[in-house]
Amino acid sequence: MDSLDSGQKFSPRHDPEWESALQFLPATDSKPLEKKPGCRRKLWTGIGLVLAAAAISLLTGLLVWHYHLRSDVRVKKVYIGAMGIRDENFLPSYEDSNSLEFKHLASRVKKQLKLIYAKNSVLAKSFLDSTVQTFSEGTGGDDGVVAYYQSEFDVHISQQDSLDQAIESLTVVAESQKGRQGRLMLRPTDALSVNSVTSRAIDPRMTRTSLFERQLFNIHVREPGRIQSPGFPDSSYPPNVYLQWRLRADPGHRVRLDFHTLILEDDCQQDFIRIYDSLAPMENQVLTEQCGYPHDCLSFLSSGNVMLLTLVTSEDKNFPGFRANYSQTAATQQRMSGECGGTFSGEKGSFSSPFYPSNYPPKITCVWKIQVPVEKFVKVQFNKFFLGNNSNECPNDYVEVNGQRLCGSKPDSTVATSQSNTMTIKFNSDSSYVDQGFTAEYEAFVPTNPCPGRFQCTNNLCINNTLQCDGWDDCGDGSDEEKCICEATQMKCKNGRCKAKFWECNNVDDCGDNTDEEDCVKCQPGEFSCRNKRCIREKLVCDGKDDCLDGSDESRCEKSLVLQKCSQFTFRCRDGRCISKLNPECDYERDCDDGSDEEGCECGIRPYRSSRIVGGQVSRQGEFPWQVSLQSYGSGHVCGASVLSNRWLVTAAHCVQDNGPNKYSQADQWEALLGLHVQTQTNEWTVRRKVRRIIAHRDYDRVTYNNDIALMELDANVTLNQNIWPICLPSATHDFPAGQEAWITGWGATREGGQTSLILQKAEVRIINSTVCRNLMSDEVTDLMLCAGVLKGGVDACQGDSGGPLSVTSSGGRVFLAGLVSWGDGCGRRKKPGIYTRIPKYRQWIKENCGI
Numbered sequence: 001m002d003s004l005d006s007g008q009k010f011s012p013r014h015d016p017e018w019e020s021a022l023q024f025l026p027a028t029d030s031k032p033l034e035k036k037p038g039c040r041r042k043l044w045t046g047i048g049l050v051l052a053a054a055a056i057s058l059l060t061g062l063l064v065w066h067y068h069l070r071s072d073v074r075v076k077k078v079y080i081g082a083m084g085i086r087d088e089n090f091l092p093s094y095e096d097s098n099s100l101e102f103k104h105l106a107s108r109v110k111k112q113l114k115l116i117y118a119k120n121s122v123l124a125k126s127f128l129d130s131t132v133q134t135f136s137e138g139t140g141g142d143d144g145v146v147a148y149y150q151s152e153f154d155v156h157i158s159q160q161d162s163l164d165q166a167i168e169s170l171t172v173v174a175e176s177q178k179g180r181q182g183r184l185m186l187r188p189t190d191a192l193s194v195n196s197v198t199s200r201a202i203d204p205r206m207t208r209t210s211l212f213e214r215q216l217f218n219i220h221v222r223e224p225g226r227i228q229s230p231g232f233p234d235s236s237y238p239p240n241v242y243l244q245w246r247l248r249a250d251p252g253h254r255v256r257l258d259f260h261t262l263i264l265e266d267d268c269q270q271d272f273i274r275i276y277d278s279l280a281p282m283e284n285q286v287l288t289e290q291c292g293y294p295h296d297c298l299s300f301l302s303s304g305n306v307m308l309l310t311l312v313t314s315e316d317k318n319f320p321g322f323r324a325n326y327s328q329t330a331a332t333q334q335r336m337s338g339e340c341g342g343t344f345s346g347e348k349g350s351f352s353s354p355f356y357p358s359n360y361p362p363k364i365t366c367v368w369k370i371q372v373p374v375e376k377f378v379k380v381q382f383n384k385f386f387l388g389n390n391s392n393e394c395p396n397d398y399v400e401v402n403g404q405r406l407c408g409s410k411p412d413s414t415v416a417t418s419q420s421n422t423m424t425i426k427f428n429s430d431s432s433y434v435d436q437g438f439t440a441e442y443e444a445f446v447p448t449n450p451c452p453g454r455f456q457c458t459n460n461l462c463i464n465n466t467l468q469c470d471g472w473d474d475c476g477d478g479s480d481e482e483k484c485i486c487e488a489t490q491m492k493c494k495n496g497r498c499k500a501k502f503w504e505c506n507n508v509d510d511c512g513d514n515t516d517e518e519d520c521v522k523c524q525p526g527e528f529s530c531r532n533k534r535c536i537r538e539k540l541v542c543d544g545k546d547d548c549l550d551g552s553d554e555s556r557c558e559k560s561l562v563l564q565k566c567s568q569f570t571f572r573c574r575d576g577r578c579i580s581k582l583n584p585e586c587d588y589e590r591d592c593d594d595g596s597d598e599e600g601c602e603c604g605i606r607p608y609r610s611s612r613i614v615g616g617q618v619s620r621q622g623e624f625p626w627q628v629s630l631q632s633y634g635s636g637h638v639c640g641a642s643v644l645s646n647r648w649l650v651t652a653a654h655c656v657q658d659n660g661p662n663k664y665s666q667a668d669q670w671e672a673l674l675g676l677h678v679q680t681q682t683n684e685w686t687v688r689r690k691v692r693r694i695i696a697h698r699d700y701d702r703v704t705y706n707n708d709i710a711l712m713e714l715d716a717n718v719t720l721n722q723n724i725w726p727i728c729l730p731s732a733t734h735d736f737p738a739g740q741e742a743w744i745t746g747w748g749a750t751r752e753g754g755q756t757s758l759i760l761q762k763a764e765v766r767i768i769n770s771t772v773c774r775n776l777m778s779d780e781v782t783d784l785m786l787c788a789g790v791l792k793g794g795v796d797a798c799q800g801d802s803g804g805p806l807s808v809t810s811s812g813g814r815v816f817l818a819g820l821v822s823w824g825d826g827c828g829r830r831k832k833p834g835i836y837t838r839i840p841k842y843r844q845w846i847k848e849n850c851g852i
């Protein structure tokens with residue numbers, strides 16, 4: 001463990017003149033001032049003001065002179081760098097800074113740097129000293145050894161920019177000389193053969209003076225192992241630290257780092273990790289910077305056999321931190337096994353960027369050559385595509401097809417076609433910022449008939465004919481929904497799409513341009529449309545009186561109204577009075593006089609976490625801390641459930657019905673896993689509990705699935721933790737309006753008839769209007785059920801998700817249990833939403849049966 005040097009330091013020289021310049025001006029008259037009335041007093045005030053103004057101008061002038069014109073205000077600047085050395089073999093003793101070999105080579109590097117700096121007037125004038133920090137094997141090319149160093153300069157404050165430029169241009173000098181002379185040769189005789197020198201300023205966040213704890217860990221990754229932030233998982237990471245983990249693999253291997261958990265403060269200016277493809281934090285070799293609670297695949301590979309992980313934290317808001325597994329992987333193995341580039345001659349095939357779905361390594365080039373029969377052309381379809389930032393020229397990481405570069409992230413499939421029977425696809429990553437990469441499928445086609453028996457989209461995608469003019473953009477460019485003639489049962493949207501008429505005015509933008517939701521007001525102009533379908537004059541809204549008679553005209557006003565009459569739309573406080581506000585429970589505002597709307601609200605939050613959620617299918621650990629896996633002793637994972645308290649779970653009644661030899665109705669058949677993320681992996685936050693009691697709804701109907709709800713009591717209380725937390729229960733009158741976004745989560749099958757999944761999956765769906773839903777479903781959908789899904793298809797709950805939560809984030813930010821996964825017509829089918837047990841209908845039942 002070594003301590004690290006800080007970066008830029010500001011050190012104005014001691015200057016006696018500066019101190020005298022700051023003395024206060026002596027008073028012109030040292031006699032005590034007499035108090036004089038009238039104009040003499042005004043005169044003295046005037047003189048005082050003039051003197052004060054003069055003193056301020058003088059002081060300002062002195063300061064300007066001091067900072068801009070004085071020649072001796074200097075700053076110390078520290079740069080980090082890497083030197084590629086030829087003709088030296090890496091020795092194991094170079095890893096030990098106390099070894100003779102280390103010291104000898106370090107002293108030669110120092111001399112060499114001095115010589116290099118001497119050739120540049122700006123650097124020569126201000127250079128102080130260099131220190132060598134470590135060595136690594138060369139990373140390909142000519143380098144035998146790479147030396148990582150810090151060089152310190154002392155420069156006049158006005159010359160800082162020239163120094164930065166001189167340092168950054170060092171690389172250019174070395175390379176241009178290399179071009180002419182073969183390599184940079186320097187005298188004297190023990191001079192090193194330097195192939196490259198790259199220096200950079202240190203990230204200012206790593207040189208904050210508040211970073212009082214600096215530590216360095218050297219790790220060899222030959223044997224797989226793990227690293228974690230201090231205190232993880234029991235406590236948050238400490239404030240104001242700068243920690244570095246230097247990871248080395250055997251020669252000819254890459255370092256691999258897979259994050260198991262990463263939870264930091266949301267603001268990267270405060271706390272962050274950075275990973276470098278180097279042993280020094282070189283700006284031009286950053287692979288990633290992460291903060292907050294990222295959802296991307298956090299798995300990284302180095303280009304050579306070294307990697308550096310850094311963690312920087314600030315004073316306030318500290319979070320759990322991270323845990324990551326390290327290992328090494330042979331660098332050449334991937335290429336030999338054909339995972340990076342290759343030649344294809346079949347009619348169809350697939351390939352992906354190296355190590356997909358992990359991030360591809362930096363500095364890699366792969367070429368795929370496809371050759372199909374002479375009379376055919378080639379079509380390649382990129383299904384997943386994440387290649388850094390979008391830019392016009394794609395100068396960094398890119399895929400090149402037919403000489404055209406693609407980069408950035410592409411949410412929809414992208415297709416490229418050839419004009420001959422061959423196609424060459426090149427993938428290239430540069431030295432910094434990696435991403436997940438791509439997956440691709442190629443196919444040969446007859447040029448005169450690119451989509452045999454299918455519809456050809458403008459973007460060359462082929463889709464099934466039945467998807468044309470069905471109201472959904474299946475091509476991704478809308479071309480399958482253009483020039484359609486709508487049937488009598490359909491309405492025509494302004495964007496040309498045809499949509500079933502019963503989707504008009506259902507509170508969901510089905511057209512995609514919202515035209516199906518325009519002109520829906522059934523009330524007259526100047527009238528307000530109540531939730532109970534009455535019309536009242538607009539003036540009566542928020543007037544403090546319940547004019548709609550269901551409170552809806554008063555439910556979105558600043559102040560909630562205590563109503564005379566309670567209804568199915570009003571919230572009933574404990575004192576029996578009803579208030580008009582829509583969904584007032586646990587929204588951090590006291591609406592009931594007795595405060596009962598804010599009681600029992602320790603639920604629906606993600607403890608120790610920031611609230612950010614982005615797309616994607618695989619959830620992050622702890623993102624849904626109420627999710628439970630119900631496992632039966634014979635069959636492993638069977639159903640989902642939700643945590644209601646430290647003792648009670650809620651699931652579907654159909655999960656706890658006997659099924660042949662499986663006696664699922666008996667408590668002793670079950671085990672509940674709370675805080676689980678990956679089915680096969682438990683960790684310190686996972687709790688396993690036996691089930692003491694099952695209370696299935698007495699009126700559960702095996703045929704209609706009405707009342708598909710059951711409670712499970714655990715045999716012992718659990719201690720809540722960051723991965724185990726109850727979800728909020730909605731009141732009986734809580735409204736989940738059509739169109740509202742909701743999340744479904746579970747380890748169920750990822751497609752109809754498919755396998756259950758290992759990692760907890762999540763998907764975003766929308767609440768669907770009950771009338772629309774009844775029209776779509778072949779079986780009866782009762783008022784005790786709630787429909788949710790994505791009517792285009794492809795997003796749904798499935799077998800194994802049953803009993804799990806349909807959760808909704810309320811306006812106050814808490815997550816409420818809207819439904820339980822119950823049934824559906826298959827999984828993910830178009831126009832077939834998922835059907836859920838409607839939880840508000842069971843609020844009283846839950847209270848009566850488990851007291852929550």
Ligand code: 4AZ
Binds near residue numbers: 826835
């Ligand atoms: C099931 O078999 C199941 N698409 C659950 C949900 C859905 C379908 C089937 C909804 O448990």
